[in-house]
Amino acid sequence: MTMIPERTMPAPIVDSVNAPFWQAASESVLMIKRCKACGEAHWYPRPFCPHCGSDDTDWVPASGSGTIYSFTVTRKAGPVPYVLAYVTLDEGVTMLTNLVGAEMEALHIGQRVQVSYAQAEGGGAVPVFTPTVST
Amino acid sequence: MTTIKRKACIAGAWEHPLRKAPDKTTAQLHYECARGALADAGLEFKDVDGYFCAGDAPGFGMLSMVDYLGLSVRHVDSTETGGSSYLIHVSHAAQAIAAGHCNVALITLAGRPRSEAASGVASAAKPNVPEVPFEAPYAPVTLNAYALAAMRHMHEFGTTAEQLAWIKVAASHHAQHNPRAMLREVVTVEDVLASPLVSDPLHKLDCCVVSDGGGALVVVRPEIARSLKRPLVSVLGAGEAVKGQGGGRVDLTYSGTAWSAPKAFEEAGVSPQDIRYASIYDSFTITVLMQLEDLGFCAKGEGGRFVADGNLIAGVGRLPVNTDGGGLCNNHPSNRGGITKVIEAVRQLRGEAHPKVQVPGCELALVNGTGGMLGTRHGSATLILGRE
Numbered sequence: 001m002t003m004i005p006e007r008t009m010p011a012p013i014v015d016s017v018n019a020p021f022w023q024a025a026s027e028s029v030l031m032i033k034r035c036k037a038c039g040e041a042h043w044y045p046r047p048f049c050p051h052c053g054s055d056d057t058d059w060v061p062a063s064g065s066g067t068i069y070s071f072t073v074t075r076k077a078g079p080v081p082y083v084l085a086y087v088t089l090d091e092g093v094t095m096l097t098n099l100v101g102a103e104m105e106a107l108h109i110g111q112r113v114q115v116s117y118a119q120a121e122g123g124g125a126v127p128v129f130t131p132t133v134s135t
Numbered sequence: 136m137t138t139i140k141r142k143a144c145i146a147g148a149w150e151h152p153l154r155k156a157p158d159k160t161t162a163q164l165h166y167e168c169a170r171g172a173l174a175d176a177g178l179e180f181k182d183v184d185g186y187f188c189a190g191d192a193p194g195f196g197m198l199s200m201v202d203y204l205g206l207s208v209r210h211v212d213s214t215e216t217g218g219s220s221y222l223i224h225v226s227h228a229a230q231a232i233a234a235g236h237c238n239v240a241l242i243t244l245a246g247r248p249r250s251e252a253a254s255g256v257a258s259a260a261k262p263n264v265p266e267v268p269f270e271a272p273y274a275p276v277t278l279n280a281y282a283l284a285a286m287r288h289m290h291e292f293g294t295t296a297e298q299l300a301w302i303k304v305a306a307s308h309h310a311q312h313n314p315r316a317m318l319r320e321v322v323t324v325e326d327v328l329a330s331p332l333v334s335d336p337l338h339k340l341d342c343c344v345v346s347d348g349g350g351a352l353v354v355v356r357p358e359i360a361r362s363l364k365r366p367l368v369s370v371l372g373a374g375e376a377v378k379g380q381g382g383g384r385v386d387l388t389y390s391g392t393a394w395s396a397p398k399a400f401e402e403a404g405v406s407p408q409d410i411r412y413a414s415i416y417d418s419f420t421i422t423v424l425m426q427l428e429d430l431g432f433c434a435k436g437e438g439g440r441f442v443a444d445g446n447l448i449a450g451v452g453r454l455p456v457n458t459d460g461g462g463l464c465n466n467h468p469s470n471r472g473g474i475t476k477v478i479e480a481v482r483q484l485r486g487e488a489h490p491k492v493q494v495p496g497c498e499l500a501l502v503n504g505t506g507g508m509l510g511t512r513h514g515s516a517t518l519i520l521g522r523e
Contacts, residue, residue, distance in 0.1 A: 013268040043383030044269035050382035070290070070387055070510075072282035076333040077274065084279045084334075086385055086510075093383030096511070098273045109290040126272045 001103040004073075005080040011122035017047050020059050025125045030062045030115045032091060043093035064115035065090045066129065073104050087113055087129050101130040138372075138402055143229035143240075144360035145368045145520065147176030147353030148481040150459075154317050154466055156347040157250040161193045161469075162203050164245035164349045169204060172351035177363045178239060183353075185210040185237030187228060189220035191246045191349075191469040200243070210237040216377065216514025217506025218416060220244075221352070221473035223516045226373035228354040238356045245349025246469020253345075253470070270511070277418070277470075278342065280510035282334035285421035287387040289336060291436065294424070296336050298439035300327035302420040303340050303463050305447035310460025312491040317344045318464040341420040343462035343472065350474040352481075366485040367523035371499075372403030379512035390422075390505055391515030392429035399517035400431070405499060407431040410519075412483040412494045413454055414476035416504040417461040423447075426503050427454075430517070449492040458483065458492035473504040477518065484522040498522045 012022045024031040034041045035049035036056040048055040071085035083099040099107060100118065113129040120126045149171030156164060165188070173179060186208045192200045197213040200206075210231045214223050221244055228240035288294045304324055310316035322340060330339040360367055375398075378391035400406060407430060415430075417423045424438040432454060433441040446452030459465045459479040462472040480500040482488040500520050507513035 009272050012272065013262075015268065018268050041383065043380070044266050046265065069385060070283045070287040072279045072286055072334045072336075073332075074274070074276070074279040074282070074334040076331070076339075077276045077278055082274060084273055084275055084283065086283060086387070088385075094380070094385035095383065096270050096273055096275060109287065120272065128273075 009118045009120040009126045012124040030064045031059045032062045033057045034060045043095045068111045098128045100128045139229040141369045142233035143370045146355045146360045147172040148478045149175050150350045150478045151348040154346045165243045168349045168351035172353045176353040182239045183241045185240035187212045187224035187242040190215045218471040218473045219504035219506035219514045219516040222504045223375050229370045240354040242352040244474040247347040248470050249347045279334040280508035281419045282337045283510035284387040294439035299420040300324040301442045302423045303327050306461045306463035308448045309458045310464035312489040313460045316460040316465040343467045346466040348468035368484045371521045372399040372519040374398030374517045376515045390425045392426045395515040395517040396430045403519040410501045411497045412500040414480045414502045417463045476502050
């Protein structure tokens, strides 16, 4: 069994729209966007709702719990292997992410995961996910 | 509804013979492809009044290339949907010709990723791209964005690595007859599975080659095509689509082809059972499998069984696919396989494919392309072409 190697994350790209997301991440809170007009959550966060077009959206904290939708151990595209994944949050949106803190061979689709925060260059924090049960 | 059915013909098609071109510039390769396709059609640069290019065109793209090539055009289109762009260009050229906006449309693709060591695994972390802040930290590259779709397909439908490998095996059987193909050695399912895992579940041999080169097409008004000496290849139907993440409602079990294909079949008035040859974009083996399902050649989830046991090999299986060896074995100029897919379909319809892989009496062919990244956001385009 091989643990997923640790990898330095690049510094978050912060702009006027996504600044609240990265501020919350540095405080270990995963934020998503929810539309006040149609009630739907969306990912990745935008200053409007891609489901209905309204610009009346709120940042809301997510539980940080989710399920692996798909994943791949990428072995030949960086200095160390890493695990790219889609995680479906309990709030219903599916986000691209990395899986960390687990044995590569034990990962499987449908596994429950919980958010954690990887330190990034320059001191920021990037949400990543770790299986809650190592089965 | 207006239709493009039989409103335009592909009169010229030319594939650059080089697979490595360290001593040529990208713009020069575009020129050589344009010259080749025009000569194939029996036309000259001065006949061109419409021009189409995509993201591989250097400099200011359309503006640089029209000026560089010395064209005098009254219709231009630089639709950019990655490797599928050139299929959409054929469709848009047919629309423009049907609307009277041009008579002779030139489409070019060229690039040198092999000489420039740009294998398509570099992360595209450009500024001002809305998804990049939320994705770049996780290092999605072309390779693993397709692997995510392959992994989910296996989970949902029980597709196996052996079944995916059959797609490479078929490509290699065709490439052995193509003297210009980069990989001409016939491989087995075992060879594919024994090659290193690069991004689970994709092995090295599940991936296309990286090559320099290019290609060009000339799409013309039917009256002009009939005055030329080449066999008549008509555009019968086309469809295009863009599929993304749906605002967080990600579903990797199907591609945009599920949307582009029905439009093309409806316009052409034919069904998948009528198709005698198919060029299917093969950036990776999984790309082919998902497109075959979404095109309706088999039911969703049945792609693994459909491609197994040589079913895509000319003279062996039910549906010959990519008889030039495709991107998996022949070439993948500019990391974009769309134009070479159209070119091989034109060869099949003209009866000019290699005799070992020529489909006898091939009168109806399909070309399908995806571009961008299957696992995040991609374009899809479907073309149905017929020999008159």
